[in-house]
Amino acid sequence: MNIRFATFLAAIAAVAGCATAAPKVHSSVHRKLQSAGTVNLIVTLAETTESTLESFQEAAYVSRTARIQALKAKLEAAHIQAVAPVSNLLSQESASTDALFADYKTFWISNQVFIESATFDLVAKLMELPSVAEIREEALLTASKEVAEAADVQELVGQEWNIQRIGANKVWADGNIGQNVIVASIGSGVRYTHEALKSNFLGDFGWYEPKGNATKPYDVSGFGTHAMGIVAGSQGVGVAPGAKWSACKACNQLNCPESEILACSQFIMCPSNPQGTVTDCTKAPRVVHNAWYSAQNDFWFKPTVDAWEKVDIVSVFQAGDFGPSCGTVTSPGDYPNAITVGSIGNTNTLSTFGGKGPTVEKRVKPDLVAPGSRIRSATNTSDSEYMTKSGTSIAAAHVAGTVALLLSYQPDFSVSEVKVALYTTTDQTGISQTAASNLTCGGLPDGVWPNNQFGHGLVNALNLYEGFRPAP
Template structure:
């Protein structure tokens, strides 16, 4: 009888949640029982399978693909989250319970919950983890230099990365440039500014998860400045022909996880400003994220995975934690995104630009761009301009550059974009003599500059060259400069030249001088 009683007590204690403490963020466990917290609930059944399975299907175009992903992710979330949402709906506070389902990541955000609620939610079998909401701090440096002018002319960063030359090359090519939309997750944007008023996308181009404002605005200035650098007119923007859309992921100098999640979901499948009428065909091609938290995390990975599946290229600032090794910020340290460091006008690394390697050992940043004393649009009036410094200012230079590349080839993947950024990057930069991860900052790639400081003209040249098919002019055997295992054979048959694209056998490569395949690795 005593043995049975002991067994019952053990089962009861387990049912009280003792066995579920491993599913609760330690920061929540350390809080008083009377305190309330904002939490994120993740599920064992994540989004990986849904994304992978949808990616194996064929669709007529990008819009149809994103719409299918959207529908399947919503269906998956509805099924996975049913018990959690039922619990939240029947809490004693009833309709006052504030929670939000995120289908893009299969998570639920809940505001102001007690420890009793957290314990009860953690008991549900499908719940993987309950974490405290994270808050990111914006740490851009303002110079205080605000000036009144009309279209200030081409800025040093735009000139440094040779954006005007790249745009001229794009316009004189035989390819008709595609319209590119760049999404900006930031503090908002002053959409009436003289440099930005004509290329806002309009409807489906704004969402404010904090206050629900119906038109773009910016109380901080960070987002307006960033957007201006991407595509502002009058010389401040890298690619003024791009259109922009924005989501207010940051309020003041902080960015809450729930708002950044809302913006990630909005960018994947945009809605009208009131959250209605979703239309996935309006998704941007690039998303600029000029914010960063401590490195080594994973909490934004599900959103990034969804963006990549939707052919959206994510660009992130690497952070402003100084030039000590292993300071690269998250999500910029994620190997699947383009992490951007900052440089000065003399091509020296910005003194606060975070440095790799990432905590996972990966090389970061990927590339660097102008980030010191960058002059761009101010949020205060429609004709004011201001100067800011930080990797927040470097990232939009890269987003604008990638917009140029996608204008030439709208089907460009993130991996392709990284390839052409690397190929075009400048490496004749000013060394600080530092070494991180065993890589001196004057040997490229390294953990200070990445593959180098970006050059829009060279990157576009590389893309255009790679996009041009090889043409035989005379009979013979020719090197394929894009792949050392391949070569071309031009054969004349009845007066006509025919091109054969050939590949060497495994474990061999094409020797350019001997004009034949030989054993060995590509060099």
């Protein structure tokens, strides 16, 4: 056995024998250190954000911006105090001639620390800190992706079938196109010069790339552009073409490092310039499309969802593309407070790939469904090209756009009110399973609402508008 690794294991045993409980070190940390000598860490502090969020009084602030600024300040203050022992250790070690790590970043939104290329010795020192609850290897979450098929741009005439299916075009006819609402995405980025997206990019404070230095949005895979086209694109492909959009790039073509998603989460709550040096909380979005997912029952992102909810940021997630079996909804879509979206095709049947409930904790999911099979939207290869893609993340983009339409005429709705509005105005007629599926998931047949295949039903922007638009 490597002598240094043996010393590290001895340190674990020594700390475990102390009266004070040792922080939990995940086995993947041990394996990575043994094979590579260093490991990227996520260090979770013993002091969570839960007490700060629970004690925060939203009603005490006259404006949403004031509420965001106040919550951010409270989270930052609590974080500075909680992270001090770790920060002091890292500052001390950074001045040493023997480098124990390459870089680090702290996150007030979740009370965590990312440490790049940590060594055996640093992990042993972190284990000695009572303020540290957990030490694990940084996760690489999966970027949303789907098989794309080229589409002739000349075919793109008028509104797409999916836009008509959810009634968004009929809401536009009454003058509501999502104006005065900011929508955002966390994913692979967005091609901001695309003809369907260039006119409503937010601009200043509308783009951030945690690990890059690009000052303008771009897209490495095409998925982010496609999804944002559905949320807010013009040319007949988007649900809320009058909304302004922003984006944070956390993903490459395959995965999304956990630290970059956390950095994007803070950007969403109070956006910064591309350099991250100046913030403007007035540019915080009202709804976020999350184009990534993790394994089931993985609650690492819940502190962020909880913080966003306190400042009326609606988070929309995919149900995952691991159907047709029951019990296949991915995280964060299996969170109790997530808006989780499954998929249907243009024949009104459930997409076979769509994740279904119940969750590991027996929760009914998804919450609703939307068009997600063979949907045409913008792509990243040129400013005028469109592609056809499928996936529950694409379905989720329809719901994010529908939320933008709702918030345009009901700007003061809380996240809870948005959910009630969405779930009570769905279309439950004419949607069905494919004949090959014929499943009853979690003991709930299709005729019981909500169920573990369609949730409350198919999102319907027109029903939503007719049910919740202000009285004349």
